[in-house]
Amino acid sequence: MSNTTAPAPDAGKKEKKRSALAQELLVPVLAVVTGLIVGAIVIAVSGENPFVAYGALFAGSFGTPADFIEGFQIYFSTGETRELVKAIYPFTESLVTATPYIFAGLSVALGFRCGLFNIGAEGQFFIGALTSAFVGYSLKGLPMIVHLPLAILGGALGGALWGTIPGYLKARFGAHEVVNTIMMNWIAFKLSDWLLNGPMKASGFRPVTPNIEPSAELPRFFADPLRFNLGFFIALLVAYLVYWFLFKTTLGFEIRSVGANPDAAKYAGMNIVRNFVLVMFLAGGLAGLAGASQVLGVDHWVGQGFSAGYGFDAIALALLGKSHPLGVVLSALLFGFLRSGATDMQSMARIPIDIISIIQGMVIIFIAAPDIIRWLYRVRAVKKEETVLTRGWGK
Amino acid sequence: MQNPNTLISSAIERRKRISYGFVLLAVGLFIYLLFGLNTQAGVSTTFGLNLAGSQALKVSDLVVPALPVVYAMALIVVFAGAYQLARGVRNTSWLIGILAFTFVVSFLMWAAQDKSFNLTGMLSSSLVRATPIALAALCGVISERSAVINIGIEGIMLMSAQAAVIAASLTGNLYIGLFAALFIGGLVAALHAYLVIRFKVDQVVSGVAINIFGTGVTSFISSRFLQSAGANLNNSGTFPIISIPVLSKIPVLGPVLFENNLVIYLTILLVIVMHIMLFYTPWGLRTRAVGEHPKAADTLGVNVYLTRYVNVILGGVIAGLGGAYFTIGSVGRFDEIMTSGKGFIGLAAMIFGNWNPIGAYTSSLIFGFADSLQVKLQILRVPIPSEFLLMAPYIVTMIILTGVVGRATPPAADGEAYEK
Numbered sequence: 001m002s003n004t005t006a007p008a009p010d011a012g013k014k015e016k017k018r019s020a021l022a023q024e025l026l027v028p029v030l031a032v033v034t035g036l037i038v039g040a041i042v043i044a045v046s047g048e049n050p051f052v053a054y055g056a057l058f059a060g061s062f063g064t065p066a067d068f069i070e071g072f073q074i075y076f077s078t079g080e081t082r083e084l085v086k087a088i089y090p091f092t093e094s095l096v097t098a099t100p101y102i103f104a105g106l107s108v109a110l111g112f113r114c115g116l117f118n119i120g121a122e123g124q125f126f127i128g129a130l131t132s133a134f135v136g137y138s139l140k141g142l143p144m145i146v147h148l149p150l151a152i153l154g155g156a157l158g159g160a161l162w163g164t165i166p167g168y169l170k171a172r173f174g175a176h177e178v179v180n181t182i183m184m185n186w187i188a189f190k191l192s193d194w195l196l197n198g199p200m201k202a203s204g205f206r207p208v209t210p211n212i213e214p215s216a217e218l219p220r221f222f223a224d225p226l227r228f229n230l231g232f233f234i235a236l237l238v239a240y241l242v243y244w245f246l247f248k249t250t251l252g253f254e255i256r257s258v259g260a261n262p263d264a265a266k267y268a269g270m271n272i273v274r275n276f277v278l279v280m281f282l283a284g285g286l287a288g289l290a291g292a293s294q295v296l297g298v299d300h301w302v303g304q305g306f307s308a309g310y311g312f313d314a315i316a317l318a319l320l321g322k323s324h325p326l327g328v329v330l331s332a333l334l335f336g337f338l339r340s341g342a343t344d345m346q347s348m349a350r351i352p353i354d355i356i357s358i359i360q361g362m363v364i365i366f367i368a369a370p371d372i373i374r375w376l377y378r379v380r381a382v383k384k385e386e387t388v389l390t391r392g393w394g395k
Numbered sequence: 396m397q398n399p400n401t402l403i404s405s406a407i408e409r410r411k412r413i414s415y416g417f418v419l420l421a422v423g424l425f426i427y428l429l430f431g432l433n434t435q436a437g438v439s440t441t442f443g444l445n446l447a448g449s450q451a452l453k454v455s456d457l458v459v460p461a462l463p464v465v466y467a468m469a470l471i472v473v474f475a476g477a478y479q480l481a482r483g484v485r486n487t488s489w490l491i492g493i494l495a496f497t498f499v500v501s502f503l504m505w506a507a508q509d510k511s512f513n514l515t516g517m518l519s520s521s522l523v524r525a526t527p528i529a530l531a532a533l534c535g536v537i538s539e540r541s542a543v544i545n546i547g548i549e550g551i552m553l554m555s556a557q558a559a560v561i562a563a564s565l566t567g568n569l570y571i572g573l574f575a576a577l578f579i580g581g582l583v584a585a586l587h588a589y590l591v592i593r594f595k596v597d598q599v600v601s602g603v604a605i606n607i608f609g610t611g612v613t614s615f616i617s618s619r620f621l622q623s624a625g626a627n628l629n630n631s632g633t634f635p636i637i638s639i640p641v642l643s644k645i646p647v648l649g650p651v652l653f654e655n656n657l658v659i660y661l662t663i664l665l666v667i668v669m670h671i672m673l674f675y676t677p678w679g680l681r682t683r684a685v686g687e688h689p690k691a692a693d694t695l696g697v698n699v700y701l702t703r704y705v706n707v708i709l710g711g712v713i714a715g716l717g718g719a720y721f722t723i724g725s726v727g728r729f730d731e732i733m734t735s736g737k738g739f740i741g742l743a744a745m746i747f748g749n750w751n752p753i754g755a756y757t758s759s760l761i762f763g764f765a766d767s768l769q770v771k772l773q774i775l776r777v778p779i780p781s782e783f784l785l786m787a788p789y790i791v792t793m794i795i796l797t798g799v800v801g802r803a804t805p806p807a808a809d810g811e812a813y814e815k
Binding site: 315352355358362 | 590594595596597600605608609610611619742780792798
């Protein structure tokens with residue numbers, strides 16, 4: 001008798017856990033779906049067929065099953081890889097696009113955990129790209145084992161310093177990080193304009209940096225058209241490190257405490273100023289890594305308008321991932337597939353890539369206002385503590 | 396026995412006094428080294444006071460010897476620094492004023508030495524360039540006085556700028572364009588208000604979402620429709636310059652203040668009206684009460700939610716006017732991301748102006764000045780890369796935000812959702 005009843009509470013717990021996870025995932029998933037529906041309406045209003053457009057989006061991000069089958073058939077029968085490469089190109093390209101998203105999303109998420117809103121990921125991304133490119137092309141004759149880590153570190157450090165400035169201004173003077181990080185973005189754009197037209201310009205007419213040395217390139221796994229590289233796995237590793245730092249270390253606990261309630265943290269003897277500066281340093285470093293991964297793994301040089309909004313997308317991404325590293329990785333993958341597919345959608349269905357920003361704006365609103373989603377889909381709310389995301393001026 | 400607290404605070408005061416003094420001395424030295432040593436002796440700077448094509452009475456230009464003025468400016472700063480070290484000034488904003496004034500004057504002397512520099516033109520363009528910043532700041536003032544932070548001003552301005560140009564190009568009527576801009580501004584602000592009041596969405600997050608959405612939707616429309624249709628949708632013309640009779644004849648002041656277009660006059664009018672409304676009417680009292688202590692206001696029968704809705708939407712209409720400035724108020728066409736951070740600079744102006752309409756307008760003028768200085772210096776071919784000059788408005792914003800935010804006091808309930 002007791003044997004049959006014993007597992008029951010355990011099973012119930014498991015059941016509960018599963019439904020809690022489902023609840024956790026429900027709102028983000030519905031938010032994305034609703035965002036896509038709004039996007040479809042916009043596409044329809046602008047006079048195109050949303051099914052055709054999203055079809056192109058899907059084919060552009062995953063590839064088509066027919067291509068896969070054909071590619072593998074040709075590969076196994078003849079050993080010819082060209083068709084296979086063509087088939088898996090969209091999928092790997094999406095992973096390539098997701099890589100900087102993971103880093104940039106972690107950057108914004110880390111800020112949120114400490115109650116800081118880092119809108120400056122875009123500028124930090126840019127500066128990180130420039131510094132890593134500089135290390136990449138100016139040092140010559142180093143072995144890869146030295147040069148590559150140096151270039152990665154250079155990118156992280158550049159972004160970190162760029163992030164530290166608004167962090168310090170916030171911690172020391174209470175100047176709101178939202179305005180200051182945006183100003184730092186504009187300054188970074190102008191600074192990069194100057195660097196690309198002056199000190200860092202390669203010979204030639206175009207305002208771009210020289211190509212980095214091969215010893216600073218992140219190794220790629222396949223032959224040329226496929227750009228899938230080591231950066232993706234470094235991003236996953238860093239995501240794990242951020243998770244470990246936030247949830248398994250004392251410092252991470254301090255950061256989360258400051259984010260949850262700065263007054264309580266202060267009474268507990270935690271140093272708010274130091275935590276703000278540290279978090280913006282780390283967040284800037286993560287955004288810098290995003291830039292470095294793009295330069296060292298994909299482009300191998302930096303040009304004007306290099307970033308294409310990764311830093312801004314990262315905000316939506318971090319919110320969607322509930323500022324949790326695992327959530328960030330998942331939503332970075334989603335955004336990577338969206339963005340990579342949208343490029344195809346732009347060329348095939350004539351839908352401007354800006355549709356992605358529209359969808360993102362909607363997703364942010366739905367995530368920040370889960371009540372709308374619950375009201376739309378008649379889902380009941382679960383009671384849980386609300387996290388404070390941002391604060392007013394000088395608080 | 397002295398109270399230990401006053402001892403500590405006087406020690407802090409003392410350290411602050413000394414650091415201010417040293418900063419002033421350093422700036423004096425800086426002016427001497429940078430501008431004094433690089434200005435040729437015996438050369439004069441001409442400040443033009445007449446604007447070509449204006450109706451103002453002509454006056455003779457101001458010609459000043461460059462080097463002596465630079466030295467005089469350096470001396471003033473050094474004197475102020477020495478006085479501060481020795482005695483201390485209670486009101487430090489005077490010192491900041493002296494610092495800014497001497498620095499700008501000596502900078503201009505150095506930059507325009509042996510050349511002519513049109514002062515009236517520069518002031519006039521400062522006023523024009525301050526307008527969108529001021530309108531963003533006024534939008535911030537009116538919504539934050541009722542305790543709703545609106546960081547989405549940039550996105551609102553972008554959307555209304557585009558709406559204005561499209562409506563005006565379609566109908567051929569600039570006033571319909573203006574109306575479209577105001578309508579879109581109010582509509583988007585209403586969405587913001589609905590999200591933060593009804594759904595209690597984090598106010599900053601909602602604002603950021605509006606910015607991202609605004610950038611996306613305007614770029615989408617721009618590349619999908621405006622570029623292909625060309626001149627049909629994106630060529631509206633601009634509001635004409637209206638010269639106010641008699642007043643526009645005044646030298647210097649006339650061309651600066653009384654030869655402008657509708658948007659700029661409306662902005663100045665708005666500053667005055669909003670000041671009176673906020674501080675001398677029951678509506679203003681209610682607004683401020685809702686911003687400072689919503690619970691108390693609610694207890695006294697003020698409808699907190701309604702007040703917030705009205706203020707945020709009015710703010711959106713003002714930001715819509717700011718958007719109209721970018722297209723039908725200045726260039727007559729829409730370009731992607733043409734607001735280039737003006738909405739955020741406006742928020743800094745609002746803080747610097749201590750959430751007062753007149754203060755916000757005055758500080759917008761400073762940003763406008765920095766912006767137009769940057770343009771003028773590019774024309775003068777100053778040996779500073781243009782990219783660095785372009786950074787100036789953003790750097791000034793950061794400095795002001797950092798230096799002032801500690802002393803400025805936002806409305807007490809700013810940014811907090813109100814739960815009945």
